[in-house]
Amino acid sequence: MDSGFPNGDTCHITEESFCSGRQYHHYRPGRYLLPNDTAEQEREEVKHLMLLQLTDGAHFLAPIAPSNLRKVIDLGTGTGTWATEVGERFPSAEVTGTDLSPIQPDWTPTNVQFFVDDIEDQWVSGDDFDLIHARHVLPFIKDPAALTRGAIEHLAPGGWLEFQDLGHLVLCDDDSMTPEYPIKQFFDKITAAWGTFGADLRVGPKLEGMIRAAGFVNVETKRFKLPIGAWSQDAREKELGVSFQMVIEGALEALCGAIATVEGWSKEERIEFTERCDKAIQGREVHAYMYCYFVLGQRPEG
Numbered sequence: 001m002d003s004g005f006p007n008g009d010t011c012h013i014t015e016e017s018f019c020s021g022r023q024y025h026h027y028r029p030g031r032y033l034l035p036n037d038t039a040e041q042e043r044e045e046v047k048h049l050m051l052l053q054l055t056d057g058a059h060f061l062a063p064i065a066p067s068n069l070r071k072v073i074d075l076g077t078g079t080g081t082w083a084t085e086v087g088e089r090f091p092s093a094e095v096t097g098t099d100l101s102p103i104q105p106d107w108t109p110t111n112v113q114f115f116v117d118d119i120e121d122q123w124v125s126g127d128d129f130d131l132i133h134a135r136h137v138l139p140f141i142k143d144p145a146a147l148t149r150g151a152i153e154h155l156a157p158g159g160w161l162e163f164q165d166l167g168h169l170v171l172c173d174d175d176s177m178t179p180e181y182p183i184k185q186f187f188d189k190i191t192a193a194w195g196t197f198g199a200d201l202r203v204g205p206k207l208e209g210m211i212r213a214a215g216f217v218n219v220e221t222k223r224f225k226l227p228i229g230a231w232s233q234d235a236r237e238k239e240l241g242v243s244f245q246m247v248i249e250g251a252l253e254a255l256c257g258a259i260a261t262v263e264g265w266s267k268e269e270r271i272e273f274t275e276r277c278d279k280a281i282q283g284r285e286v287h288a289y290m291y292c293y294f295v296l297g298q299r300p301e302g
Contacts, residue, residue, distance in 0.1 A: 060162050061222060070130050076137035078101075128159075131161075132154060137165070145213070152216060163207050166290055167204040176286045187290075190258065205293065215300070223293055223294075231285070
């Protein structure tokens with residue numbers, strides 16, 4: 001059976017690994033459990049646009065005046081789109097993106113740069129930042145509390161840390177969802193599979209406590225509801241739901257492979273579960289949703 005968790009030896013940072021027909025990063029393999037191929041990059045772009053829909057176009061919610069935004073770092077930058085757009089929007093800021101995968105574009109604005117770096121190790125990309133941003137990263141970190149404690153040392157006095165992460169818990173406010181709903185089962189099972197790797201997929205609601213414990217002040221959590229699918233009668237929520245449906249659909253195949261590995265499923269069982277999830281997410285009878293957490297904290301001025 002093919003493993004849903006790619007692994008291998010550390011090698012040249014530009015090399016890639018392949019598993020079940022998908023491409024993965026090969027620098028410090030196994031640290032990030034999703035592919036980095038074209039299909040995954042396209043899914044990340046949909047996710048990026050979805051969060052901009054959610055925030056009415058704001059790339060971050062930290063209350064920083066543009067004149068005070070000198071240095072920004074985007075941890076786990078992925079395709080680099082967030083960092084590039086922030087660099088374009090704030091041309092006087094120096095913007096750095098770091099990731100395990102060198103998949104960012106060759107051309108960037110002159111104030112944007114990218115590094116291949118492991119943020120769970122000692123950072124090679126500097127300090128004295130006015131904003132440290134990490135989006136969809138903390139669920140992949142084995143010790144997010146340690147990362148949070150370390151982040152405060154890389155901030156300038158008065159600088160801000162902002163985490164943006166999905167809760168990965170499927171919720172419903174009426175009786176339209178049963179425990180057998182395949183999408184609920186999918187997120188429950190992948191959360192359990194993630195745990196075997198040593199990471200907490202549902203770290204989102206815990207981030208505020210971690211940030212407070214690390215010594216940040218002015219800590220705040222802003223929670224947004226993301227419908228799963230096009231079931232809402234509200235036009236904006238329906239648009240968000242369609243985007244989120246695309247995000248989930250794009251991850252089903254790869255993540256069902258990880259579930260199958262942990263649960264010992266046969267190829268037929270894996271295919272059957274994936275097909276049930278595909279069918280379920282296209283329906284509109286279940287009014288399911290998930291929260292997205294934006295958690296902010298400021299390094300004390302003194």
